[in-house]
Amino acid sequence: MPNLTTSLNKIRSLEELSEGTTAIHRLHPMAKMITTIVYLVVVISFDKYDISGLIPFFVYPILLMALGEIPYQSVLSRLLIALPFSFFAGLSNPFFDRETAFLLLGVPISWGMLSFLSILIKTVLAVSAVLILIATTPMDKLAAQLIRMKVPRIFVMQLMLTYRYLTLLISEAAGMMTAYHLRSKGQKGIRFEHVGTFMGQLLLRSFDRAERVYLAMKCRGYNGSYQFAVSERMGAADALVAAVICVIFVLMRLFNISRIVGSFFG
């Protein structure tokens, strides 16, 4: 139960950051969204062995966290949730791709190790970029910009409803777990034979709530296509900032900064 409540608070703490007033927060949501997307594409497009090219991209999340006054613990702790996925996805690489790439202080480093490492680095970069976007931009503004980018309304609506009801689902589950624990003597977690009914209950309750929410929407004239508010356009200054950052990303993709910096010392 404490775990659930803690994660509920975690979700809220990240979105509370989005109400800040730093220069990053004030940047138009569209500008932030475009730069984040370009950043993701550029980072992912790197060759699986090209670690030196990826390293300079750490500048972006570090700089944004500093400028946006985002505590690094809040981003790092969420990164830990995403990392295991790519860790296990990439784990087999060092075993299959065992040819030595180079020697590091006499220790042979295989190509597989390199590609494994690059998967982890890409995960860290991509996830932190998205977390920073969420920590600096309120959800409703992001949704409005998604509409402007011609993302189908049904997906945006789905995203918004999931976001809205996630906290309610968690607090419902937390309430059920408290009730469960109060009547189960000194036991940790939910007994295996009860997991099914517990999840089933939660699902049924979600169905009921979905039904009531849908009725509430219908009572206010919802007929399948909601007219979102027209969002403000991006100003010239914000567009320029976004363009400059994107160009820098592309240049960083085309020229290996690490190698250039290294050549000064070589």
Place this chain on the structure above:
Amino acid sequence: MIHVRNISFSYPDGNQALSDVSLDIAEGETVAVVGANGAGKSTLLALLVGILAAKEGEIEIAGIPVKKGRLEEIRRKVGFVFQNPDDQLFMARVYDDIAFGPRNFGFGQQESKRMADRAIEIMKIEHLRDRAPHKLSGGEKRNVAIAAVLAMDPEVLLFDEPSSYLDPKSRRNFIRAMEALEHTKLIATHDLDLVLDLCERVVILKQGRVFADGSPMDVFLNRELMEESGLEIPLSMQRRA
């Protein structure tokens, strides 16, 4: 304003929720519907806005017969405030929730904004405008939910248990806000003290039938009648009874 003629309704599981209910409510009246759990209060409200469809009888609300094909008109003129505001506030920002109705009914951006602004002003919730609904207190959520309904400029307001989830102070504020609204109001509730404060007429349902209909003072002081319908005389009246 609301005319209910010989309505009967049973749920698919065979539970007979309403049988032969007739009711007339005049324009501007504030009427409470009370009754024990399962007496049919919520069913009656759901029938009035066409969430449920009656098999027998007729309903007319705000001058429109309740039947398929007219539901959109009805939902413009009849505001339904749900028991749990979390079911009703589904947008990420208070303002968007309040503007949800007007936007759906095809009022332009300008007009929707004007309508939402007016509802915000009536409920005095200017300070909540840009907040996220899930971070509000119970009382604030209730006020936003009412504003969301008022935004469509309805003629009739229906409330399902409006004083649930409210602390005493929020409940008092809610009563004050209700007194200021001149709409025709139908309130389904267990809160009989609220009925005394707000309603000039009370209808008691018992097992799906209208059991009593009169002024709250007369009805609530009738100890026999109250006990038969599974209710208790409100605390504030007990000494007088």
